[in-house]
Amino acid sequence: MKQRKVTLGEVAQVAGVSRATVSLVVRKSPLVADHTRQKVERVLADLDYVHDIGAARLRNNSSRTIGVIVPNLVNSFFTEFLSGVEQMMSEDDRVVLLANSDDDLTRQSQILQRFRGHGVDGVILCPAEGTDPQLPMRMRQWGLPLVQSLREVGDNVTDYAGADYIKGVQLAVGHLVEHGHRQIAFLSVSARTSARVERLEGFSRAIAGTEAQNAGIVEAELSWEGAAQSAAKVLALRGTPSAVLCFNDVLAAGLMLGLRRAGREPGRDIAVVGLDDLPLAELTFPPMTSVAMCPERIGAAAARLLARRLESPDAPVERSVVAPSLMIRESSNLSVS
Amino acid sequence: MKQRKVTLGEVAQVAGVSRATVSLVVRKSPLVADHTRQKVERVLADLDYVHDIGAARLRNNSSRTIGVIVPNLVNSFFTEFLSGVEQMMSEDDRVVLLANSDDDLTRQSQILQRFRGHGVDGVILCPAEGTDPQLPMRMRQWGLPLVQSLREVGDNVTDYAGADYIKGVQLAVGHLVEHGHRQIAFLSVSARTSARVERLEGFSRAIAGTEAQNAGIVEAELSWEGAAQSAAKVLALRGTPSAVLCFNDVLAAGLMLGLRRAGREPGRDIAVVGLDDLPLAELTFPPMTSVAMCPERIGAAAARLLARRLESPDAPVERSVVAPSLMIRESSNLSVS
DNA sequence: CTTATTATTTAGATCGTTCTAAATCCGTAA
DNA sequence: TTACGGATTTAGAACGATCTAAATAATAAG
Numbered sequence: 113m114k115q116r117k118v119t120l121g122e123v124a125q126v127a128g129v130s131r132a133t134v135s136l137v138v139r140k141s142p143l144v145a146d147h148t149r150q151k152v153e154r155v156l157a158d159l160d161y162v163h164d165i166g167a168a169r170l171r172n173n174s175s176r177t178i179g180v181i182v183p184n185l186v187n188s189f190f191t192e193f194l195s196g197v198e199q200m201m202s203e204d205d206r207v208v209l210l211a212n213s214d215d216d217l218t219r220q221s222q223i224l225q226r227f228r229g230h231g232v233d234g235v236i237l238c239p240a241e242g243t244d245p246q247l248p249m250r251m252r253q254w255g256l257p258l259v260q261s262l263r264e265v266g267d268n269v270t271d272y273a274g275a276d277y278i279k280g281v282q283l284a285v286g287h288l289v290e291h292g293h294r295q296i297a298f299l300s301v302s303a304r305t306s307a308r309v310e311r312l313e314g315f316s317r318a319i320a321g322t323e324a325q326n327a328g329i330v331e332a333e334l335s336w337e338g339a340a341q342s343a344a345k346v347l348a349l350r351g352t353p354s355a356v357l358c359f360n361d362v363l364a365a366g367l368m369l370g371l372r373r374a375g376r377e378p379g380r381d382i383a384v385v386g387l388d389d390l391p392l393a394e395l396t397f398p399p400m401t402s403v404a405m406c407p408e409r410i411g412a413a414a415a416r417l418l419a420r421r422l423e424s425p426d427a428p429v430e431r432s433v434v435a436p437s438l439m440i441r442e443s444s445n446l447s448v449s
Numbered sequence: 450m451k452q453r454k455v456t457l458g459e460v461a462q463v464a465g466v467s468r469a470t471v472s473l474v475v476r477k478s479p480l481v482a483d484h485t486r487q488k489v490e491r492v493l494a495d496l497d498y499v500h501d502i503g504a505a506r507l508r509n510n511s512s513r514t515i516g517v518i519v520p521n522l523v524n525s526f527f528t529e530f531l532s533g534v535e536q537m538m539s540e541d542d543r544v545v546l547l548a549n550s551d552d553d554l555t556r557q558s559q560i561l562q563r564f565r566g567h568g569v570d571g572v573i574l575c576p577a578e579g580t581d582p583q584l585p586m587r588m589r590q591w592g593l594p595l596v597q598s599l600r601e602v603g604d605n606v607t608d609y610a611g612a613d614y615i616k617g618v619q620l621a622v623g624h625l626v627e628h629g630h631r632q633i634a635f636l637s638v639s640a641r642t643s644a645r646v647e648r649l650e651g652f653s654r655a656i657a658g659t660e661a662q663n664a665g666i667v668e669a670e671l672s673w674e675g676a677a678q679s680a681a682k683v684l685a686l687r688g689t690p691s692a693v694l695c696f697n698d699v700l701a702a703g704l705m706l707g708l709r710r711a712g713r714e715p716g717r718d719i720a721v722v723g724l725d726d727l728p729l730a731e732l733t734f735p736p737m738t739s740v741a742m743c744p745e746r747i748g749a750a751a752a753r754l755l756a757r758r759l760e761s762p763d764a765p766v767e768r769s770v771v772a773p774s775l776m777i778r779e780s781s782n783l784s785v786s
Numbered sequence: 787c788t789t790a791t792t793a794t795t796t797a798g799a800t801c802g803t804t805c806t807a808a809a810t811c812c813g814t815a816a
Numbered sequence: 817t818t819a820c821g822g823a824t825t826t827a828g829a830a831c832g833a834t835c836t837a838a839a840t841a842a843t844a845a846g
Binding site for chain 2: 831835
């Protein structure tokens with residue numbers, strides 16, 4: 113039942129030309145004469161020839177394959193990111209090898225070895241927490257082009273595509289201040305990740321630039337229950353915040369549930385703003401004001417950077433930061449006198 | 450800067466054995482003597498040898514690579530599915546080539562050709578709407594093992610892993626009936642997909658088995674706005690439903706927003722139940738009762754089926770259907786006398 | 787000390803493509 | 817006619833692994 117694979121050689125035989133010529137036709141080289149090209153193309157189609165890219169790579173060292181490593185496949189932030197990468201790569205007729213590091217360093221390096229063994233042309237990596245800053249250098253020695261994305265290790269040694277959370281937080285704070293809020297709290301995640309550092313940093317800086325005050329920082333587990341439970345703490349804050357900015361949308365949604373359980377109506381009694389603008393932000397009640405980070409566009413940007421790097425390996429390092437935008441909905445409706 | 454690739458030959462030379470022996474060591478064959486194995490393994494590590502799987506495939510026809518085609522990378526149902534596949538494959542030291550067909554037939558066949566060219570060992574496919582029922586047969590002729598998942602074309606000709614929506618709908622309806630609901634409406638998607646057919650079918654059947662009545666079927670666009678707008682239609686239904694079962698969680702969440710705008714409190718004035726139990730179901734207000742379809746487990750099942758098929762190509766066709774489970778939350782709280 | 791047996795090791799062909807360098811073809815200028 | 821240059825085509829050696837079949841080493845038996 114299983115047909116044997118059709119090879120260049122067989123096509124060549126049928127078409128009455130050499131293997132080399134068929135190869136040229138397959139690769140659309142301008143070197144072959146029009147009439148031979150047509151003749152060969154017909155045979156190609158007749159025999160249902162499939163170009164074996166693996167075999168080709170062996171000779172010419174380009175697999176048209178790239179690897180993507182994300183720390184998580186459940187968080188839609190990363191899957192949207194992935195979607196952007198896939199789309200862009202696919203337009204470029206490249207294939208994506210996908211792997212999930214689960215934020216685990218051991219897995220991450222296993223995956224890198226696997227990718228190396230499969231001969232990927234390059235890698236887009238969201239480095240797992242705690243990744244050795246030397247990694248980019250090591251990969252350079254391997255001859256494996258790397259674009260980092262969303263997170264970064266090492267000092268500006270590779271191309272990078274990411275989000276600007278500093279700016280994002282600033283947008284959110286600015287919006288709240290405009291609506292008269294002067295006491296703004298931040299609901300953070302408890303894990304000490306670089307994401308946490310960046311957003312907290314952004315928060316203090318943004319607050320500093322306004323007449324508002326930091327009403328306090330509360331930590332919660334990264335889950336909706338964690339956030340819901342932290343509602344009490346938020347309300348007990350000395351600064352008695354009239355608005356809470358949250359680490360991300362999941363925490364914001366959880367917090368809204370918690371606040372409501374505590375008898376406070378988000379969007380009426382207290383403003384809540386999320387970060388990331390995941391699809392769920394529209395579906396909470398009230399619909400959540402959030403800062404869109406556009407992970408899909410970041411993914412596309414990362415893909416473009418990698419494509420460029422593959423074309424010109426010695427181009428200078430480039431960074432691509434996608435500007436966030438504020439999506440105003442009802443959870444931040446209230447204005448404070 | 451870029452190191453040349455270390456080959457079996459070089460390792461062999463340094464270790465003072467033949468290429469073939471090194472190959473055996475790399476593949477952990479029991480044929481080699483202990484002391485040679487150790488000697489070779491040391492050299493392997495010293496030189497940082499990387500097994501070139503592509504080259505190996507050329508000879509032995511196994512790339513340890515499988516392709517996954519999903520119709521969508523934004524819907525978390527599919528990404529959780531993907532996550533299950535990736536995890537299982539990775540445990541098996543296989544790599545996943547990912548592609549998104551966007552439910553487009555042309556793209557889908559392009560992707561299949563690409564995968565074929567890359568020499569994947571097999572494919573897990575969620576067929577795009579309208580896929581030719583002959584496709585599985587064609588793939589069999591190509592010698593490309595196929596597992597279908599979540600959707601299916603052709604008549605039971607390939608392995609299949611999926612969800613049981615009939616059962617899922619039945620669980621939901623049963624739950625509502627238990628709480629005294631007798632007029633139950635269904636909020637459907639307007640696109641004529643097989644998913645729609647299955648769920649509607651399940652709905653009529655489930656209703657038929659109880660003392661409840663079909664209060665009417667409303668169609669909406671597959672988006673939260675679409676669902677929100679359909680709230681009026683739902684309320685205007687002749688059957689005056691006390692409960693609404695929705696095509697999926699996104700519609701359910703949208704509907705809840707719409708109902709509230711219309712002055713009806715979901716979970717108090719009218720029960721709403723979703724399907725799929727996406728992560729967002731916990732984050733809506735009130736938290737949504739939904740039927741968990743466990744896409745991640747389905748993905749894992751699909752991966753297992755494919756692994757099995759690769760091992761024994763002639764095993765009989767197998768189906769794996771993951772049982773749904775009802776997640777009761779607050780959107781279906783109310784009981785009707 | 788042979789010889790039979792089993793355990794290891796290996797040379798060399800092979801997978802399907804692309805590259806290099808050289809061969810052939812063809813029209814034109816001398 | 818002969819030679820020359822550009823346009824096409826091609827033979828044959830890579831690429832890095834694995835397979836086959838056979839060679840060699842080690843062990844046991846007679």
